[in-house]
Amino acid sequence: MSPRFLWLLAVTTTTCAAFQLPTTSTQLRQPQQQHGRHHDAAPLSMIRKSKKGSSKSKKRTSSGGGFGSSSSTSTATAATGTTTAGSPPAWASRFPFAGTVRPGAQTPQKIVVDESIVKPDYALDGRPKNARPMLPWVIEVKTEAEIEKMRAAGRLARKALDLAGRAVKPGVTTQEIDEIVHQCTIDAGAYPSPLNYHGFPCSCCTSVNEVICHGIPDDRPLQEGDIINLDITVYLNGFHGDCSEMFYVGNEADADDATKNLLQTTYDCWIKACNFVQPGNDYKDIGAIIEDHVEERGFTTVRNFCGHGIGSVFHTNPNILHYRNNEPNGRMAHGHTFTIEPMICEGSAKPLSWPDDWTATTVDGRRSAQFEHTLLVTSDGGVEALTGKTADSPLHFWERESEIHRGAWLGTSPAAKARMEEINAELLKQEEEPQPQQEQQ
Secondary structure (H helix, E strand, O other): OHHHHHHHHHHOOEEOOOOOOOOOOOOEOOOOOOOOOOOOOOOOOOEEOOOOOOOOOOHHHHHHHHOOOOOOOEEEOOOOOOOOOOOOOOHHOOOOOOOOOOOOOOOOOEEEEOOOOOOOOOOOOOOOOOOOOOOOOOOOOOOHHHHHHHHHHHHHHHHHHHHHHHOOOOOOHHHHHHHHHHHHHHHHEEOOOOOHHHHOOOOOEEEEEOOOOOOOOOOEEEOOOEEEEEEEEEOOOEEEEEEEEEEEOHHHHHHHHHHHHHHHHHHHHHHHHHOOOOOOOOOOOHHHHHHHHOOOOEEEEEEOOOOEOOOOOOOOOEEEEOOOOOOOOOOOOOOEEEEEEEEEEOOOOOEEOOOOOEEHHHHHHHHEEEEEEEEEEEOOEEEEEEEOOOOOOOOOOOOOOOOOOOOOOOOOHHHHHHEEEEEEEEEEEEHOOOOOOOOOO
């Protein structure tokens, strides 16, 4: 029997989950207990399966909240939460954490009230309204006009990610980084997609060390030697652009071999998978490329969370599994837009979910790393990274030293290759130029 026929015989429902001071474009509401990871129509980058392979979901009731009514600002605050602002959550003193990262105090949740900003359908009540197609191989084909809007959203997501990445330093808190992302997005006339998505309390995800994904920004200062994933998504003129990247806290030259190995392996398996994308290839085959690469080097790939289709809807078909599988998730075609975002671990790839219902860490407390692009399958037989780097983007050692692709990776289409050659000529030149030495005192 074909995989599609077997899939139709199985009566299953897949439930997924993706995922300071008031500014001039938002107001604030108090932090609250969040329940966003397992519920109906949850985002596709977080899929939780039972031991038998079926999926489980946990429904939640959104706290709601409005955009506010202030005429002088476009950010609102509503004191509707149950967690005391300025203190860590009460459950933190009782929870058996796997590693060293602990939740800190969160600032009140922002609410975008600027009427000129196009907002996703969940911005008000936390509930996405657009259901994905029931059949996993049914994938939306974007029109040329929609692709141009996706490109614009991708460029803004890249800008916000680069800006946030430059702020990663010892002593900086993740909520300070969240504020940078939020303000950059709002200033560009866009909405930060994670904000209130199934109740998520912030404008980006900040996942430190053993946190696999969906870390909530708080007042914990980054420490020398930490690694952090910044996951940025923006909603611009009705379309989402989604990307994430790793950053080393401190001087990259000081990173130890274990850290370099984890980051390099994660980056290389991701680029290998991205290079595979072209019309006619099966989405299911992405996973084997990733799993084979990392297992040969002693790492594991997370199975509970996956990449996803993206467009006017934050998370939709296809599901992109980052491990060997035979799921009938469709075949690549021109106009498809989706993410590849493998989460690679030093030890166990099984997640431990915190009581905030968002943060997922490794069960053994060992570190995890992740990279992500929004990708477009092009008509000329290749792929384009809609969230690719620009000539102003920083390069990291895993890009300079990669055996898969040296320099920034922008895709395999002729247009992407031409732009990549031009940008890398500048970026790699900057990296190779000797830095002026400081005069001895």
